[in-house]
Amino acid sequence: MDAGAQMSNKERNANFLNTLLNFLSKWGTILTILALIIFFSIVMPPFLKPSNLLTILRSISIVTVIATGVTISLTVNGFDLSVGSIATFSDSLVISAFVWYQFGLVPAILVALGVCLLVGLANALLVVKLRIPDLLATLSMMFIIEGVAMTYTGGGSISEGMPRLDGTLTFGRLDPFFKSIGSAPMIIIIMLVVVAVVHIFLNYTKHGRYLYVVGGNLEAARLSGIPVDRYRILAYLLSAFLAALGGVVLGSRIGSAQINAGAGYLMPAVAAAYIGFSVGGAGRANAIGTLMGAVLMGILENGLVMMSVPYYSLNIVKGAVLAIALASTYFRKR
Numbered sequence: 001m002d003a004g005a006q007m008s009n010k011e012r013n014a015n016f017l018n019t020l021l022n023f024l025s026k027w028g029t030i031l032t033i034l035a036l037i038i039f040f041s042i043v044m045p046p047f048l049k050p051s052n053l054l055t056i057l058r059s060i061s062i063v064t065v066i067a068t069g070v071t072i073s074l075t076v077n078g079f080d081l082s083v084g085s086i087a088t089f090s091d092s093l094v095i096s097a098f099v100w101y102q103f104g105l106v107p108a109i110l111v112a113l114g115v116c117l118l119v120g121l122a123n124a125l126l127v128v129k130l131r132i133p134d135l136l137a138t139l140s141m142m143f144i145i146e147g148v149a150m151t152y153t154g155g156g157s158i159s160e161g162m163p164r165l166d167g168t169l170t171f172g173r174l175d176p177f178f179k180s181i182g183s184a185p186m187i188i189i190i191m192l193v194v195v196a197v198v199h200i201f202l203n204y205t206k207h208g209r210y211l212y213v214v215g216g217n218l219e220a221a222r223l224s225g226i227p228v229d230r231y232r233i234l235a236y237l238l239s240a241f242l243a244a245l246g247g248v249v250l251g252s253r254i255g256s257a258q259i260n261a262g263a264g265y266l267m268p269a270v271a272a273a274y275i276g277f278s279v280g281g282a283g284r285a286n287a288i289g290t291l292m293g294a295v296l297m298g299i300l301e302n303g304l305v306m307m308s309v310p311y312y313s314l315n316i317v318k319g320a321v322l323a324i325a326l327a328s329t330y331f332r333k334r
Contacts, residue, residue: 029279029289032321033296040303047306058184060298061191062087062246062253066262067269067290068198069242073134074273074285075202076235077215081138082123083243083269085145087262090116090247092149095158095174095257102172109178113244119145120240124233150259159256174255182253190249191291194242199287211235212284268297271322296321 024031040047066083073080090112097108119141126137154165163169180186202208214221214231222228247262254261275296276289300321301314309317 026278029275029292029296033292033299036296036299036303040299040306044303044306047303052302052306054184054188056295056298056302057188057191059302060294061187062250063265063268063272063297064191064291064294065194065249066243066246066265067272067294068194068287069239069246070269070273071276071285071287071290072198072202072211072242073235073239075208075211075215076232077218078127078134078232078235079138080123080236080239080243081135081266082119082142082145083239083246084262084264084266085142085149086116086119086240086243087247087250087265088260089119089145089149089152089262090244091251091254091261092153092158092257094178094248094251096153098174098178099158099160099162099170099172100164105175105178108175109248112248113241116240116244116247117237120237121233123240124236127236128229128232146260146263153257153259155259157256157258174252178252179255180252182249182251182255187249187253190245194245195287195291198242202287207231207234215284268294268318271297271318274322 037048046052066087069083070080093112093115094108097103097111103111123138123141126132126141127134130137132140156165160173161170181190202211210221210226210231211234213224213226214228218228243262246265250261250265251257272293273285273290275293276286276291277283279286279289279292297318300317304314304317305311
């Protein structure tokens with residue numbers, strides 16, 4: 001009886017531990033966000049001011065838009081490292097369209113999005129048709145597009161009233177509505193709309209479900225009659241499109257085109273997309289999880305800055321949070 005009771009206690013303890021681990025794996029990101037909010041609000045009472053919360057949402061908007069594109073590439077078991085460079089190129093294209101060529105609002109944005117879609121197509125061809133591993137293909141494209149963007153701008157910035165490097169005067173002006181895109185609440189609305197649209201697309205449409213099927217088992221998807229290559233190409237096109245959209249919003253926010261302006265968004269976007277795997281126990285790339293990942297990173301950075309933590313130490317904390325998130329996601333898969 002004693003041995004049986006001990007065994008029963010061990011089983012109950014094991015079941016409780018397993019339940020606890022499953023709960024933490026599913027909701028650890030949300031719990032961490034709540035814990036950080038409580039901690040920072042106690043240590044720094046101004047943290048909960050509406051103006052600061054608005055600052056956090058504004059600060060994560062561009063990252064979230066770009067990260068949502070990374071999320072789509074992850075659904076097909078791919079990975080797009082070129083999103084930061086595409087955002088930089090898009091920023092350069094849209095600002096130059098206004099300042100150099102005096103385009104209107106719609107043509108300027110369409111040019112930026114359209115050209116960057118060609119970059120996405122190039123990524124897709126390298127990965128799908130030439131069968132180069134996605135990390136290597138998109139890494140090479142990252143360097144190529146960085147060089148193309150710098151060559152296009154002459155290695156300098158572009159802003160209203162600034163002459164081109166050859167001395168040519170410029171007379172174009174940024175559209176007033178374009179300037180409003182990078183300000184709250186417009187920038188936050190764009191972020192939420194992108195997340196909602198991608199969430200609906202991935203979870204409630206045939207094409208979104210096919211992307212997940214392709215990422216889950218490529219050969220099984222092919223045997224099921226799904227045009228695998230077509231959906232992999234679609235994933236990289238959508239990733240490039242959202243990176244380009246992030247670049248357009250970035251151009252509106254800073255009001256100019258700067259060298260490698262989008263490079264700093266790559267790692268936060270990747271972190272947000274991977275943190276999102278564990279949210280709600282999804283176990284796969286998803287738009288809502290990506291948003292939660294971006295919120296976590298945004299709260300963490302904002303709170304640490306308010307606590308006067310040196311900016312050069314922030315990446316240590318961000319990297320640690322990403323490592324913990326990945327550990328919680330992949331440990332439960334074993």
